[in-house]
Amino acid sequence: MKLASGTTVISNGQLIDCTGAPPIPQGTVVIKDGRILYAGAGEGAPEVPPEAEHIDARGGTILPGLVEAHFHATYFNVEKLEDLDIKYPVEYVTLLASVNCKLALDCGYTSARSGGCLFNCDVWLKTAIENDLIPGPRLSTSGREICSAGGLMDWNPEFRKIGMDGLVFCINGVEDARKAVRALVKDGVEWVKTYPTGDAAWPDVNDHHTLCMTFEEMHAVVATAHNHKLKVTGHCRATEGIKNALRAGYDAVEHATFIDDEGLDLLLSRKVPVCPGLQFELASINNGPAYKMSQQVIDGHQETLEGGAESARRILRGGGIVGMGGDYGFAWNPHGHYARELTFFVNYVGFTPMETLVCATRHGAEMMGRSHEFGTLEAGKLGDVLVVEGDVLKDISLLENRENILAVLQGGVLKAGKLAPYQVAQIPASGA
Numbered sequence: 001m002k003l004a005s006g007t008t009v010i011s012n013g014q015l016i017d018c019t020g021a022p023p024i025p026q027g028t029v030v031i032k033d034g035r036i037l038y039a040g041a042g043e044g045a046p047e048v049p050p051e052a053e054h055i056d057a058r059g060g061t062i063l064p065g066l067v068e069a070h071f072h073a074t075y076f077n078v079e080k081l082e083d084l085d086i087k088y089p090v091e092y093v094t095l096l097a098s099v100n101c102k103l104a105l106d107c108g109y110t111s112a113r114s115g116g117c118l119f120n121c122d123v124w125l126k127t128a129i130e131n132d133l134i135p136g137p138r139l140s141t142s143g144r145e146i147c148s149a150g151g152l153m154d155w156n157p158e159f160r161k162i163g164m165d166g167l168v169f170c171i172n173g174v175e176d177a178r179k180a181v182r183a184l185v186k187d188g189v190e191w192v193k194t195y196p197t198g199d200a201a202w203p204d205v206n207d208h209h210t211l212c213m214t215f216e217e218m219h220a221v222v223a224t225a226h227n228h229k230l231k232v233t234g235h236c237r238a239t240e241g242i243k244n245a246l247r248a249g250y251d252a253v254e255h256a257t258f259i260d261d262e263g264l265d266l267l268l269s270r271k272v273p274v275c276p277g278l279q280f281e282l283a284s285i286n287n288g289p290a291y292k293m294s295q296q297v298i299d300g301h302q303e304t305l306e307g308g309a310e311s312a313r314r315i316l317r318g319g320g321i322v323g324m325g326g327d328y329g330f331a332w333n334p335h336g337h338y339a340r341e342l343t344f345f346v347n348y349v350g351f352t353p354m355e356t357l358v359c360a361t362r363h364g365a366e367m368m369g370r371s372h373e374f375g376t377l378e379a380g381k382l383g384d385v386l387v388v389e390g391d392v393l394k395d396i397s398l399l400e401n402r403e404n405i406l407a408v409l410q411g412g413v414l415k416a417g418k419l420a421p422y423q424v425a426q427i428p429a430s431g432a
């Protein structure tokens with residue numbers, strides 16, 4: 001991804017650098033050749049050349065670009081889970097996913113960590129974004145997801161004989177686990193996404209207290225992935241599933257819904273990051289009836305919401321890393337509303353707005369292993385900056401509305417928001 005050349009000054013707004021420091025009422029950010037030269041009080045800002053570009057924050061808020069910590073670019077707002085496998089071919093899924101990437105950037109998300117994808121789309125989306133062919137967040141890629149046969153993601157009956165080429169490797173035992181990871185190694189992904197546990201979505205045989213992989217399978221995934229320098233994460237709701245993942249050496253845990261004291265100790269001692277992804281639960285409760293979810297499913301989502309909120313509080317208070325993101329891409333929780341997660345954490349979980357913003361930026365970058373590059377507004381980091389109208393510490397829900405997004409910069413380039421110029425498509429370089 002190209003960096004801007006020259007100098008850009010963003011001023012006339014409250015500066016939240018997301019290091020955890022208090023906000024600066026009249027802050028200025030100076031970006032030189034795509035990197036932050038200065039972020040601090042307006043009066044301390046360095047002199048800039050006369051040709052420098054100026055962005056007026058209009059008395060609003062200047063903060064780091066947001067990080068979606070559990071992004072499914074290829075989930076196309078499905079109405080039924082099985083649509084992920086059978087509704088569209090790879091060609092159309094890819095187009096839909098590229099639209100979702102643009103949408104995420106338009107919403108102020110300059111980076112995103114995938115929580116799994118159909119086919120091998122993430123790797124190629126990332127390639128297109130990094131070559132400046134399509135707009136989108138800096139992407140941490142996943143690939144097809146891994147679940148044991150009969151588990152949560154093995155939702156298509158055998159008589160359909162569809163082979164599950166789209167989303168999931170359905171494995172039986174450690175040999176299959178290794179084989180799936182080796183395929184992902186060849187695909188070029190960064191994260192291996194697994195399903196150690198079930199979910200409220202499938203109450204009969206794979207509910208949120210059910211295990212969907214054996215410890216041996218999980219350990220085989222980790223050993224094979226780590227050998228090839230891939231990282232492993234998993235959908236972990238059930239208490240034992242969370243501990244299995246931590247004992248198997250997982251690099252991150254998605255949800256960590258029903259974590260107990262022992263699990264919390266394991267998690268915090270290795271500082272394993274977590275993405276709770278909880279607004280999805282509220283969306284399922286509120287919008288589920290319109291999508292024919294049974295009362296049993298909705299009750300399960302309610303239990304998940306309450307358990308997950310308590311776990312998220314304990315993890316953050318214990319000094320853990322908590323990314324903000326979660327499972328947008330279902331009809332009842334569609335793409336484009338990523339910042340609802342932040343409002344949810346303030347209103348329902350009880351994080352302060354500042355804690356929530358730090359989780360949505362610095363912690364997300366830590367989860368991606370890229371906190372040395374972005375996630376805070378500090379000298380030397382990439383010029384990934386978000387400018388929003390209004391005071392987001394007073395009303396975090398301002399971030400939900402794209403009408404409030406003034407500017408989204410990546411590497412100092414103004415790419416989205418009301419102040420962004422119309423983007424002319426680039427002619428791809430040969431081989432790009």
Ligand SMILES: [Zn+2]
Nearest residue numbers: 070072115327
């Ligand atoms: Zn997910």
